[in-house]
Amino acid sequence: MKWVDKHHEFDAKAEEIIERYCSRFPCYIFGAGAAGKELLAVLKYYQCFAAFIDNSKEKQDSGFESEKVISLNEYKESRQKGIIIVAASEKNTPVIMQQLEEADLHEEADFFCMDDFLNKILPIISVYYYDKAFIHIAQITLTERCSLKCKKCAHACYAVDSTAQDLSLEEVKRSANIFFSKIDFIKEFVLIGGEPLLYRDLTKVIQYIGEKYRQNMSVYCIATNGTIVPSDDVLKVCSQYQVLFRISNYSAQLPRLKESHQKLIARLQEWHIPYILGEEDWQWRDYGFEYVDHGIEEDILINTFDQCGTICREIRGNKFYYCVMARSVAENLKFDAGQQDYLDMLTLQGDNYKKELLEFTMGYSDKGYLDMCRHCHGSKAFDYPIPVAEQL
Ligand code: SF4
Ligand code: SF4
Incomplete structure (x- = not known):
């Protein structure tokens, strides 16, 4: 809109x-x-x-x-x-x-x-009613590197080299500080990747955000593909701040992951860390970023965006993105698109900033769509089911 x-x-x-x-x-x-x-x-x-x-x-x-x-x-x-x-x-x-x-x-x-x-x-x-800014879900992408190479990864992490630069620790801290300077409460704050357990400074990130902002969130969460068992240092801070492990279940496609899940879950239980292992029987949807092209007609792009309603917001420094997939795919697949498709959190000032943030979060912007909507099935992705986590 x-x-x-x-x-x-x-x-x-x-x-x-x-x-x-x-x-x-x-x-x-x-x-x-x-x-x-x-x-x-x-x-x-x-x-x-x-x-x-x-x-x-x-x-x-x-x-x-x-x-x-x-x-x-x-x-x-x-x-x-x-x-x-x-x-x-x-x-x-x-x-x-x-x-x-x-x-x-x-x-x-x-x-x-x-x-x-x-x-x-x-x-x-x-x-x-309460004069508080609330968001359902927001994420920080710590790294785009991953321990798997899913050929239909919705963030196109398969295109990211294992030596690629992660978000620096300073930038992660800055992202969280800016975000929580404008948001009073969030239902779920997620550390994602790629695979976030590959992030070198993960203990410091969990500690820093946990200490400063745990009371501003209901769920403090790591989304992992379940291939890695974290170190004791990571487990310790996850236990301290009750970080929920949401483990994506790809074991139907990759049976070897069952053993990794068992090892990971045993360690989480040992440290009294909450976790949710996803269902084994599920399907992905193909957003089609690599081959969809709706053209440049504004009405079509606005309609694609309005129908979509994704809830995956992302904070990256002072930039607040409506759609984490649009940002990451554009970067990882080197699309020349969407560089301006964010809300600059630092410009949110004055009496009405909570309303501006609310409107952006609910889908309002100057253009009414994101550049990457041109290359995306959006809500129609449900019509394109694909197997989960097929590897390249
Ligand atoms: S495990 Fe997740 S982040 Fe990694 S390649 Fe697969 S879908 Fe992408
Ligand atoms: S339609 Fe646009 S907002 Fe929705 S998932 Fe695709 S790129 Fe993101």
Whole structure:
């Protein structure tokens, strides 16, 4: 979307959302599990958490994360006002949403799924109601080097030499400092690559960001391909700051990784570090960066961008990128495109900077699209499923 009324794009919508939802706060989290725990920290930050709802009798009896867990019946019978946010796995979310509809509760009136709430509702409420800047997910790419060479890597890391320069430690610190000088709270702050466990100064990065900003995030996370077991130094700081390891599971394509996963998980358990090993049975989608060309017609590019809705923001120094894939593919495949497609965090000043940041995060910019959208299937990438992690 093109900016038409910068700093005021959400004024009307914010009024409607605040009237409709904030008057019904607090929020209940349906799902006393891993996703619910991630959301709990967010809602506690805004002091709008009431209780968990869960179908498990055991959890209702024992509570979860020292919080009360009630049944859906109890919620309904109490006639308390509230908004329910469904925080569950991809598989269970539609089942719970169906249960809520059957209980005469309605999506966007009485409940939301967690992603919709964190992407579309809370960022607006956060700025307009709480005067805080909130982002769902942002990443720092520590290195583009990787221990695998996936031929359809969405960051085109296969084109990066093993001797390539990583982001310097100073630049990583600067990125985090600039980011957190403008963002009050983030649901998930991710260290990514390439393979971030290849980054030489990883211990220092985790320590620095953890010490200064751990209280500004719900989830502090490393996204790894599961090929590397970190050193004790890395494990120690990950344990200290409860860094979540999100392990991508490529073992269907690369069976040897099962053994690496076992070794890695054994070490994480030893250090009491949280982890999530992805499903083995999944598919990638092909964004088509190497062969798509939509041409230069503005309407087509804006439409491709607007339909896309990727949530993968990236901070790199003072540059805040809407799409980490667009930035990394353009650099790694040496496209002459997108060098200006970022928001300069250092220019965010004055009373309205949170609104500008909100608008950029929600997809507004001067052009209304990114140069790399010309070379991308965007949301249509779902129509191009490909096997996971095929190697070159
Ligand atoms: S493991 Fe991840 S970062 Fe590495 S090449 Fe494969 S997709 Fe890219
Ligand atoms: S359509 Fe544009 S914003 Fe979406 S993934 Fe592709 S390059 Fe990124």
